[in-house]
Amino acid sequence: MELSILYDRLRWEEKAIAEEAKKMEINVSLIDAKSHPLILVGEDGLTNSKFGDVVLERCMSHIRGLYYAAVLEKEKLVINSYKVLSLTTNKLLTTLTLDRANVPTPKTAVAFSLESALELADKMGYPLVIKPIIGSWGRMVACIRDRREAEALFETREMLHEPLQQIYYLQEYVKRPPRDIRAIVVGDEIITSIYRYQPEDDWRTNVARGGAAVLAKLEPGQEEIIIKAAKAVGEGVLGVDAMESERGLLVHEINGCVEFKGASSVSTVNIPKRIVDYAVEKVKR
Amino acid sequence: MKTVCEVCGGDIEVPDDAIKGEIVSCPDCGSEYEVVEIKGGEPILKPAEEIGEDWGE
Structure with missing residues (x-):
């Protein structure tokens, strides 16, 4: 079994996934999407065989990752799939998809x-x-x-x-506490959830903007909504973002290439290992 | 490992356990570089891609 991690800018997350795979004695290759062209229609001597049995698509450029997955999944198992990425990359399509699946989402x-x-x-x-x-x-x-x-x-x-x-x-503009929820969903399971508290000088909660991660304990009803949201865009490794509002939990975004450095700093769950476990399981199926 | 910033000439420290694809930045001017490879203990860098509109998670 060989796992390939597709990247275009190596982050803490990709290194953590590779390290966990190595600990599990899985052959792992880190492949730079920028320097590996793909074959759409075969040509003698050119193949996409350098990739392993399963490819974790982890490009920072959404567009690059999206089209890379589209081509590569012709031959390989790609997580997340083109279908999932096409919905999560685009907030307009995410909103439509959530609403069609009756997942509560902001107006x-x-x-x-x-x-x-x-x-x-x-x-x-x-x-x-x-x-x-x-x-x-x-x-x-x-x-x-x-x-x-x-x-x-x-x-x-x-x-x-x-x-x-x-x-x-x-x-x-949803009235909410000074935080939102980031749930990391792998397959059909929420493996960990955090609150992201907005910094003092910003209304946005993104960890990339200084949002502080605190471990969250979700209520069963909230978990149900998160899982329903993840299923609406398709199965994979996802970061589901939701807000606690007067109307209950509202899912506002789903991330198809979830960053989890912040969550890892407060969670006892080995997130990269769970992602590798999931990829291995998908290959076996 | 150390190398020189091609923008300002400052010293860039590349961690010993750095791997291909990793990003390092110049402490003096902030320019970012991607590690292309480590050859004989010497890091080879190229300017990193600039942040794109579609970048993120």
């Missing part, structure tokens, strides 16, 4: 021009949240408090001339 709407985005924002009411549909770590996620801020922000986005920035994904 969200989308506009495709500056003018209609302003109209929409006025109708939704302030404060509200704008997020890029592709992106992470809370980057370019903003809280808009009034029409003036909406105008300034939308105009700036318009001037970026980036097609994805012209998609105005607007979400209600």
Whole structure:
């Protein structure tokens, strides 16, 4: 059995997974997506055989990882699959998928021009949240408090001339405690959960922005929602983010290449080992 | 292991257990480099990719 870890920028997580695999005496290869082209249609002497029986897709670039998985899963077992990544990479598609599966999620709407985005924002009411549909770590996620801020922000986005920035994904500002929940789901099990407390100078809770990880104990009803959310996008290794609101738990995001350094610092669960165990189990099946 | 930053000439410390793909940064100017390989105890670096709009988890 050989496990390949696909990366484009080696993080603590990829090294931790590789180390655990080695401890389990599994052959492990770290493969840089940037320097390994893939064959879509065969050519003499060229194959994608350098990859092991199972590939953990761990690229930091969502787009690179998404298309790499699309090509590679023609021949190999890839975790997460292209289907899962296509839904988790894109917040708009994640929201649609969660809603279709009756998973509680924040009220969200989308506009495709500056003018209609302003109209929409006025109708939704302030404060509200704008997020890029592709992106992470809370980057370019903003809280808009009034029409003036909406105008300034939308105009700036318009001037970026980036097609994805012209998609105005607007979400209600959910009243919640100064924290959210990050649950790490492997297969059909929540292996650990943390609260991410927002730092004093930011409303965002992302650990990448200074959010503090504290071990969480979820109620059975909350666990049920998290599992339902994970199943909605498909099985894999996922980071499900949810907020405690007056309407109960609302799932707002699912991460298809979950970072777990913060969770590992407070959890007693060996997260990288559980990921390797899952990959091994999937190969056996 | 040590090497020199190609941007500012500062000393970059590369951990002895560094592996291919790892990112190191220059303590003086902050430039980031990716470890290409370790050859005979000498680290070979290339400028790391800049953060992209689609980067994350």
